[in-house]
Structure formats: structure tokens, C-alpha cells
Amino acid sequence: MCGLQIEKSFSFGLDRTAFMGGPHKIIGMKYYSLNHKSEPVSFREATILGQAPDKGLYFPEQIPRVNQNLISNIHDFSNEEIAFSVMQPYLGDEMPEEMLRKIVNETIDFPIPLIPVTGNIFSLELFHGPTLAFKDVGARFMSRCLGYFAVKNAGKITVLVATSGDTGGAVANGFYGVDGVEVVILYPAGKVSSVQEKQLTTLGKNIHALEVSGTFDDCQHLVKQAFADKDLTQTLSLTSANSINVARWLPQQLYYFLAYKRWPVADQAPVFSVPSGNFGNICAGMLASISGLPVKHFIAACNANDVVPNYLVDGQFIAKTAVQTISNAMDVANPSNFVRVMQLFDQNFFKLKEKLTAYSVSDGETREAIKKVKIERGYLLDPHGAVGYISLDRYLESNPGLKGIFLETAHPVKFLDVVEPITGEKIQVPSTVASILPKQKNSHLMNADYGELKEFLTQSDVFKN
């Protein structure tokens, strides 16, 4: 109740409009469904719902323009100020200014360095967050927004999420101890790395890990069944925490702005190469660029899952079944955020092709690059970053004179089993990981059976809204 009063008395300050305002201020941004059947909603509703009732992804009605002053003088702004200025128009008056500032400050509360690897290739290291993968930023932002909205609603919200590895850890960490939010993570037994499993199963409190005897697809299917179960959703407020949720998708723009702040080449905008699976991250970069961030070109760096590289050749989008690779966080057959990418380019294939190149990289090439870059440059890539590096290198070879950044999306220690045999060297385990390894795993075993999931969710009052 008091939250509502704060919201009502909250008004736009001059400092903010100076950075982002432009000719028309955006108050209370609306989000519409890309399936165009459900009603537009506010940021708060889009965050709580995750997906629109018509199963479409939410998309902002307007794309705000970043004030030119922020771009031209980006070195003069703190990371926190940049982050606030970029995110504020997407929330409008949904949250008091001081709350949003607190949330963005906590979201980017770790280093995001830009490291030169060769003369024209830079690595943007996105793995210095608590779970050592780039998903920390989106998960931290979303968890704090949802926590704020849950307190205002005075009801419990349950986040239900299936993970193949990295999402679960980031979501668990982001939501740990957030009042009013319970998190249920489904993961396939024996199919996540030991570091990833410990990140999911050792926190306790409001984080519940369900170890499913089955595959990632089984887990995802169970989650979808729960969302479609009207009987269940009457008593529980369920939401998702993957990149279809606007509160996870939108803050990923910040990487690109913060990279630009560190970009050392004065007279030329960077090419960005983004290791891509569900295309949430690259889509956020494209949104940043349409908002006014200088970007020369985008590269979608894909593994053997090559739906988008093929699409860019002939305009045929043919979804296949996912192929398993050593960059497993990108083993996605039908990238759900690609509909947002198309919307950003007005559904125009030729417009998209002007700004985006996509490559498919094999596991063999990935291994070779990890070895070569370690030996020749002394830089250790993880398998996902390696796909980004190779794709950027390929593009720069056919476009001489340009320079670029690849996003290093995970710490190599998360993929020890792949990386150590390639380089023949032990990777030093960071303290954040070392401290959880001896902890007791705490998971609830279940079959890939919807009845069992429903029973787990309804047997106690823990998840009741």
C-alpha cells in the first residue's frame, strides 16, 4: 500500500530527462504481445506474467532513443548512471527512482572488463558475476523487480524454470532470499556439470531443486504443462525466468553500453560477435543499437545448431531438433527470441541482413581455437566464447580494417571437462566455486511425470499465492 503512494508521488527529475528524454518522454511503457491477440500490459504485468496469455513474447511499444550526450560523453558517466538511464524508460513510472537505482546498482555490481586478445579482437568478459555466466545480470535484475512487485502485491509468486545448466544457477542465485518469491528449478539428472549442479542445489531457503530423471526437453515440457494447467494457476502465481521474460531480456543491453564505454578505438564503432542460443542476448544488443548505441555490425555466433545461419542465406526458417555440442548452453533448435529480432527489423529480411551475419562453428573448430588462442595469445576461452571468437575472426578477415568485440559468456571453469583436456593445463577454480563444491547437494528426485510435479507444488502452502 505504501508502495502505491510512493509510486503516485514519483515524478520525473530533470537530470534523467537530460540523458534520455528527447522530444517525447515515455511514461509507463506498454508491452504488446508479438502474437497480437492479448492486451498490451505494463512492465510490472509483463514481468509477472512472463509470456502473454496468447503465448506471444512481450515487446515494448516504443523504442526509446538514448540521448546523444550520453553516447558522446560516455566516459564521463558512471556505470550506474548509464545503467539507470538505459533502463528507466522501459519501466516508466512503474517503480520509484530510488528503487530502480538500487536495483540497477546491484545488477551490475561486479567487473565487466574488456580485454584485448589480438590487435583487432577484444573479449568482453561477462563471467565475473556470482555464478560465472552472463545470465547473472538478467537474473539479478529480474529477481529484484519481481521481489519489489511481489511485496507490492502482497502475494507469493512462484518462479518455475527448466535449466540445461547456466540459467538455473543464475536464477537460484539471483532470487536467493528474495521475500515473496519461491523458485522451483527443474534440471535433468546427470546432465548438468558438477559445478552447475552445486550452484542449483546447495542454497536452500526459497530455492527448490527438482532433479528429474529425463532430459532437458522433459523438464521444459513439465514447466509448460504447469503453465497450461488452469487448476494450478488459480492457486499459484506462476512465472517463468528465462529470456522470454522482459525483465531478464532488457537489462542485457547494459553489456553493450558498458563495452562501448571501454572501447579504445576512437574513430570506429565495434563489431559485436555474440555466442547465441535462444538469441536473447544478441537481440538486446540490437535493441541498444536501435536506441542509438554505435555498433558497426552484429554477428550471431552459433554452434552446429544452425537455423539462423541458414535462414540468413535463403530466408527459409526451418527449425530442426537440437544437436548436442560442447557449447551446450547454445544447443537450441528453435531460438525463441528470434521473433523479437525480426520485429526490431520490421520483419524485413533484407534490413536484418544489412546488420547481421551469422556463422555456424563446429566442435572441432571450437577445440582448435581454444588451443590456438591459449598458446598464441595466452588467453583461455570457454567453448561458448570460442565460438564467438572464431566467428568474429572470420568476419574481420573478409572485412579488413574493422575491429570487434566477442562476448565471453561463461568462465572456462564451468566447462572443465571440455577445456582442461584441450589445453592440458589445470584451471584455477575461483573462490566463489571452490566454496560451494564441498557443500551438501539438496534436491528432490522425481520422474518426468506431470502428476509428480503438481503434487510437489500443491502438497504444502509454500507456493500458495
Ligand SMILES: *Cc1c(COP(=O)(O)O)cnc(C)c1O
Ligand atoms: C545462455 C548462454 C548463451 C546463449 O545466450 P542466448 O541469449 O540464449 O542466445 C551463450 N553462452 C552461455 C555461456 C550461456 O549460458
